[in-house]
Amino acid sequence: MSPAVAIGKGAATRDAVIKRALSIVRTDGFEGLTIGGIAQAVSMSKSGVFAHFGSREDLQLAVLDAAAQRFTENVFLPAIREKRGLPRLRAIARHWLNWFASEGGGCPMVSAAIEYDDRPGPIRDKIVGYQKRLRSELTRAVQMAIDAGEMKSDCDAEQLAFEIFAIELALHHDIRLFRRDGSLARAERAMHRLIEAYRA
Amino acid sequence: MSPAVAIGKGAATRDAVIKRALSIVRTDGFEGLTIGGIAQAVSMSKSGVFAHFGSREDLQLAVLDAAAQRFTENVFLPAIREKRGLPRLRAIARHWLNWFASEGGGCPMVSAAIEYDDRPGPIRDKIVGYQKRLRSELTRAVQMAIDAGEMKSDCDAEQLAFEIFAIELALHHDIRLFRRDGSLARAERAMHRLIEAYRA
DNA sequence: GCATAGAACGAACGGTCGTGCTATTTTAGG
DNA sequence: CCTAAAATAGCACGACCGTTCGTTCTATGC
Numbered sequence: 001m002s003p004a005v006a007i008g009k010g011a012a013t014r015d016a017v018i019k020r021a022l023s024i025v026r027t028d029g030f031e032g033l034t035i036g037g038i039a040q041a042v043s044m045s046k047s048g049v050f051a052h053f054g055s056r057e058d059l060q061l062a063v064l065d066a067a068a069q070r071f072t073e074n075v076f077l078p079a080i081r082e083k084r085g086l087p088r089l090r091a092i093a094r095h096w097l098n099w100f101a102s103e104g105g106g107c108p109m110v111s112a113a114i115e116y117d118d119r120p121g122p123i124r125d126k127i128v129g130y131q132k133r134l135r136s137e138l139t140r141a142v143q144m145a146i147d148a149g150e151m152k153s154d155c156d157a158e159q160l161a162f163e164i165f166a167i168e169l170a171l172h173h174d175i176r177l178f179r180r181d182g183s184l185a186r187a188e189r190a191m192h193r194l195i196e197a198y199r200a
Numbered sequence: 201m202s203p204a205v206a207i208g209k210g211a212a213t214r215d216a217v218i219k220r221a222l223s224i225v226r227t228d229g230f231e232g233l234t235i236g237g238i239a240q241a242v243s244m245s246k247s248g249v250f251a252h253f254g255s256r257e258d259l260q261l262a263v264l265d266a267a268a269q270r271f272t273e274n275v276f277l278p279a280i281r282e283k284r285g286l287p288r289l290r291a292i293a294r295h296w297l298n299w300f301a302s303e304g305g306g307c308p309m310v311s312a313a314i315e316y317d318d319r320p321g322p323i324r325d326k327i328v329g330y331q332k333r334l335r336s337e338l339t340r341a342v343q344m345a346i347d348a349g350e351m352k353s354d355c356d357a358e359q360l361a362f363e364i365f366a367i368e369l370a371l372h373h374d375i376r377l378f379r380r381d382g383s384l385a386r387a388e389r390a391m392h393r394l395i396e397a398y399r400a
Numbered sequence: 401g402c403a404t405a406g407a408a409c410g411a412a413c414g415g416t417c418g419t420g421c422t423a424t425t426t427t428a429g430g
Numbered sequence: 431c432c433t434a435a436a437a438t439a440g441c442a443c444g445a446c447c448g449t450t451c452g453t454t455c456t457a458t459g460c
Contacts, residue, residue: 013437027318031231035418046418048438056418106317114314117306117376118227131377162370163390169373170366176317177331190363197397213407235448247450248408256448 014052017042021063022070026105030060030112030123060123067108068130075099076137085148086199089141093164093191100172101184110172135161155198167191214252217242221263222270226305230260230312230323260323267308268330275299276337285348286399289341293364293391300372301384310372335361355398367391 020041025033035056039049053059079091100107113131116124142157142164151160171187174180220241225233235256239249253259279291300307313331316324342357342364351360371387374380 029315045439111314113373113377114311115229128377159386162386166366166370169369170362173313173369177313177328186359186362245409
């Protein structure tokens with residue numbers, strides 16, 4: 001069966017290319033994403049792949065967009081069904097932890113943030129934009145819990161968002177590097193303790 | 201004046217090469233470290249640099265060792281002057297935060313951990329070894345504070361070490377990506393709150 | 401002062417990179 | 431069915447990659 005909304009063949013293979021590119025990025029990073037490499041992975045010619053994006057950088061930017069969209073769909077969207085305030089905040093944190101734990105490879109956004117944190121250009125700009133948006137949405141979720149009177153009066157929304165982010169980042173690090181069972185449980189415990197510490 | 205311990209000319213330039221390589225790695229990552237690039241940076245020929253290491257991978261491993269040594273000297277060694285237990289633990293955390301805040305570039309160990317977390321080989325092996333050692337020494341410092349009766353009885357050493365590491369990682373992320381003043385202060389506040397939460 | 405070993409150089413190799421071009425094939429609309 | 435357009439292939443290019451090799455320079459011990 002064809003996709004619900006019929007899309008042209010061009011857009012279809014473009015999507016397929018990006019999907020493959022995402023899995024390459026997860027293991028080799030953004031600098032390891034090459035036109036030739038991905039062409040081989042999707043059984044196309046280099047020039048065939050190239051024609052879809054016009055430049056390697058545009059391909060990288062497209063992959064970055066796709067990664068951000070996937071993240072939003074898997075972490076934030078499922079959480080907005082929860083009641084705003086603490087339930088939603090907990091849902092975000094939980095989905096995020098599970099996202100890191102279940103993904104077969106590293107998070108492209110985390111890799112990109114490290115790879116380009118010192119290289120000015122469009123890629124870094126896009127990464128910073130997404131990371132700022134992520135942080136501000138997380139902060140907003142915290143603020144809703146504060147406004148609902150569920151958190152201590154001295155709870156600083158940005159501060160708590162920073163500390164939640166820290167635990168997520170550390171889980172990503174541990175799970176990928178040590179590959180030891182129990183990393184997720186440890187992160188969950190840390191997250192629980194953190195939120196309890198700020199809870200009214 | 202010559203160095204305290206006279207070293208041969210070969211070892212001297214080798215050290216100079218590694219020093220330069222460290223600064224390249226800080227901005228371009230380990231995959232961005234090329235023989236030709238570093239040769240140009242130290243005004244040598246490619247083959248001249250190459251002869252010192254025998255292969256690119258051996259160069260990368262040497263740079264990794266140098267990075268680990270620098271970290272130990274700047275974070276752990278200054279802390280062992282403090283009394284074992286809470287003072288020493290706090291000193292480690294403080295020196296570590298300042299290390300990230302003062303370094304002109306990203307930490308090579310953090311970059312390497314992300315770059316090679318999915319690429320088996322000698323480089324990944326060395327990174328995992330160093331990271332495990334770092335974590336276990338941090339855990340040991342926490343355990344000393346527990347043994348000294350300075351922490352709550354339910355304090356889990358590995359758990360606290362994980363959470364301290366999380367804050368360090370998040371500071372590295374924020375400071376390098378957002379370049380906003382206040383990241384260090386935020387991380388310090390998080391660290392203080394974290395340790396207080398576990399303190400007896 | 402000379403012989404010897406280490407250090408650095410320069411050129412070259414095969415390979416891969418991104419990127420243009422020009423064909424050729426495939427798709428979609430009238 | 432036919433045709434214009436889109437999609438893909440093929441090929442060549444310059445640049446850079448790690449690596450090898452033979453040579454040259456330089457420091458050091460006898």
